[in-house]
Structures are given as C-alpha cells and as structure tokens.
Amino acid sequence: MQEIILINITGKDKPGLTSSLTNILAQYEVTILDIGQAVIHDYLSLGILVEIPMAHSSSSILKDLLFKAHELEIQIRFSAIDEKSYSGWASEYGQERQIITLLGRKLTANQLSKVTAAIASNQLNIDVITRLSGRVYPDAPELLPKACVQLTVSGTLDNPAKLRGKLLEISKETGIDISFHVDDIYRHARKLVVFDMDSTLIQGEVINVLAEQAGVGDQVARITASAMNGEMDFKESFSRRVALLKGLDAAVLTATARNLVLAEGAEQLIQTLKKLGYRIGIISGGLDFFGEHLQNQLGLDYVFANVLEIENGKVTGKVNGDIIDGPKKAEILKTIATVENISLQQTIAVGDGANDLPMISIAGLGIAFHAKPVVKENSDQSISSVGLDGLLYLMGISEREIQQR
Numbered sequence: 001m002q003e004i005i006l007i008n009i010t011g012k013d014k015p016g017l018t019s020s021l022t023n024i025l026a027q028y029e030v031t032i033l034d035i036g037q038a039v040i041h042d043y044l045s046l047g048i049l050v051e052i053p054m055a056h057s058s059s060s061i062l063k064d065l066l067f068k069a070h071e072l073e074i075q076i077r078f079s080a081i082d083e084k085s086y087s088g089w090a091s092e093y094g095q096e097r098q099i100i101t102l103l104g105r106k107l108t109a110n111q112l113s114k115v116t117a118a119i120a121s122n123q124l125n126i127d128v129i130t131r132l133s134g135r136v137y138p139d140a141p142e143l144l145p146k147a148c149v150q151l152t153v154s155g156t157l158d159n160p161a162k163l164r165g166k167l168l169e170i171s172k173e174t175g176i177d178i179s180f181h182v183d184d185i186y187r188h189a190r191k192l193v194v195f196d197m198d199s200t201l202i203q204g205e206v207i208n209v210l211a212e213q214a215g216v217g218d219q220v221a222r223i224t225a226s227a228m229n230g231e232m233d234f235k236e237s238f239s240r241r242v243a244l245l246k247g248l249d250a251a252v253l254t255a256t257a258r259n260l261v262l263a264e265g266a267e268q269l270i271q272t273l274k275k276l277g278y279r280i281g282i283i284s285g286g287l288d289f290f291g292e293h294l295q296n297q298l299g300l301d302y303v304f305a306n307v308l309e310i311e312n313g314k315v316t317g318k319v320n321g322d323i324i325d326g327p328k329k330a331e332i333l334k335t336i337a338t339v340e341n342i343s344l345q346q347t348i349a350v351g352d353g354a355n356d357l358p359m360i361s362i363a364g365l366g367i368a369f370h371a372k373p374v375v376k377e378n379s380d381q382s383i384s385s386v387g388l389d390g391l392l393y394l395m396g397i398s399e400r401e402i403q404q405r
Helices: 017-027 058-072 083-091 109-121 160-174 206-214 217-228 234-243 250-258 266-275 288-298 326-339 354-362 373-377 390-394 399-403
Strands: 004-012 031-040 043-051 075-081 097-104 125-131 147-154 177-182 192-195 279-287 302-311 314-320 347-351 365-369 381-383
Touching: 004 017, 004 058, 017 031, 017 043, 017 058, 058 075, 097 109, 097 390, 109 147, 109 160, 147 390, 160 177, 177 381, 192 326, 206 217, 206 234, 206 250, 206 279, 217 234, 234 302, 234 314, 250 288, 250 314, 266 279, 266 288, 266 390, 279 288, 279 326, 288 302, 326 347, 326 354, 347 354, 354 365, 354 373, 365 390, 381 390
Parallel strands: 192 279, 192 347, 279 302, 347 365, 365 381
Antiparallel strands: 004 043, 004 075, 031 043, 097 147, 097 177, 125 147, 302 314
16 A cells, blocks of 8 residues: 555645645645645644655655745644554545534533533544634624534444433533534435424414403413413314404404514525525414415415404404314425425424424424423424524524525
8 A cells, every 4th residue: 555644734824825735745646535624713724635656755745845834834744644544544434424513692612512522422523613603703792693513423323312312401501502413415405494483483472462452361371371382282272262362353463463573583594595495484373364474574485374264354263274283284294395396304394382393303304493391302403592593504504605695
C-alpha cells in the first residue's frame, strides 16, 4: 500500500490558502482521499488525507508544505496513517448516522456538555457539528433570538429509546429542545407539511374566544384543557363546547377571524416552505370558518376542519358531518399523501394536543409544538423554546438558506 498521510492545517483564514497548499500536492501527483474544513471567527481548521504516489518521496512533499505554511503564517501537522487504521476507517463509511439538533434561544456550554456526554455514553461518535442559526451579535441582541447546532453522529446505537429518554430528560432540565432522528434519504425528500390550527399555526384556541363572546368562556376553557391533555374523548368534548355556542351571531366569527394572531415564526415558515415547493395544509379539530380564512391569508393548499352549522345568521350549536378527532386526522394525512403520490415518510405533521398524536406518530417527521406534557412525552421530536420557524432547523435548513431570496 502506498504511503498515506493526514495533513492538519490551522490558522488565520485568507483567500488562496487552500489553493496554495493543494498546488504543491498537485505537483507531486498526490491523490486526495478525504478533505474537510471549518472556519470560526476567520480561524481555519483544514484536514486533508492524502495518498503519496510511489514515484515521489513524502519528505520532499512535507518539506515544501512546511515552507509554504511558514510563508502563509499558519500551523501544519502531519500524521502517518497505517494500512490497518485506514482500512478500518474506510469500512465505516455508509453505516447508519443519527442527527441530533439542539435548538433554543441561546446555547450554553452546560447544555452541550450534557448532550455530548449522553452521546458518548451510547458509544456514538460526533462526526460533524454544524451551526444552522445565524451569527449572534452580543451588543445588538435580537428580540426573539434563536440558536441551533446540528450534530451528525455515527456508530451502532443498541438502545435508541434509552438515548431518546436521556435527551428528553436533558431537555426538561436545561430548557433546550433536542431533536433526534436517523439521517436517511427521506430527511431530504419531504414534500408535505400539515399543521394543527389552534395553539399551533395560530396563538390560542379560537373556540375559547368565541365562548367568551357567548358568555360561556369558563365552561368551554375547562372542557378544552381537559380534551387537549387527553383526559376526555375529543368528540365528546368538541360536541359539548360547540353546543354551548348556540345562538352566537355569525358576525362574531368574521370579527374573530380578522383578529387571529399567527404563532411566532409561522409566516416565515410558510413563506420558506412555499419557496421550496412544499405542499402545505391544515388538519384541525377546530372550525373550518377559521381554517379557510388562514388558507386565503397564507396561500395554503389544504384545509380540513369541522364544519360549523349556521342558520339565519346564528350558530346552531352543531357541526355538519363527522367530527375530526385524532384518528380522523391520521386518516386525512394518509389521504393527502396518496393524492400527492408521496409516502408518509415524506410528510411532516405539527401539533400541540393529544388529538394530534395519531398524525404526528405516522408522519415521517412528527413535531409536538409547545405541546401539552402528554403529547411531548409521546412524540419523537418537539419544539418548546422557539417559534414555529424552528421547524426549518429540524429539517436541516440553515438561517443563511432561509434568508436567501
């Protein structure tokens, strides 16, 4: 086997640095086996794994590189790689990799320390660390800052549930969202994103607002909370809440729709998804009147929600058709996927309540968003510390890409 050398370069980054070094390697007909580079605060870390041809002496190549490094005012180090070591490293290529994403208002050393310790205790190795969020400006903090780093890890994971449980524990303890999923082909092939409406795509529960107008706010709020926590059958709770709205003037619905407040980051998320060609929909156990309003406002492709019955300008206290509960949400997601000719692995579902769990559990990427405890504990992924646009980071999209026009 020909001689293999790992070259590590560190120092102040500058234009032409890589070109100058690889030009020397080119003169000796060197083969590049691997290369990787990172730059933080204009400080370069570059690694090049090379194979030296039999026709040339490695000492001549290293000497020329040392002179060039001195000229460029950078540090350079060489490590000989033996055949056994190289073969072992090469054979690891293609093994399953996991993606662990840390997302919050800020990232602390304590949070990163605990997550990386959990990774190490499961005999996994961190291959790549990538910052997805934008740069932080300490003297001009954003009103709603975001910090996100993505860790690509490799190795055989014997007990995924154990690691997932530990990461959930760290998330609760440190206040950072931690996403953990397999780095597979579907991660880059999502085509459809569906959202619950109330307390997900918009702030608050619309039916609670209507109940306040009808003078039954406390009664409806108690039923809503019980349903969202999974303490009451959704169909029963929904029927009871709608019945309490009987006699409400339809004009109240129009006024309420005009005052809907989108969730933090929702508009940015929808704009980016549309720019990337995603199909977007609402699958809600709420009311179609407001879903259709959001569809027109945001340019959504699908809306499925309960049809509120209105007669003579008044709410009757009933809905037309079947009530959309948790199982029905999952069924609708399957139907949309079929219509779009995509697999469920290519779908993303986002929700906050217990009735969202069925669709969250079958989607390729299911997200519990600022969810009730029972939902968060039964979802593989969750966002609790930032806005809805944090979903873009979990999809592997960087702030730089988001801001591109």
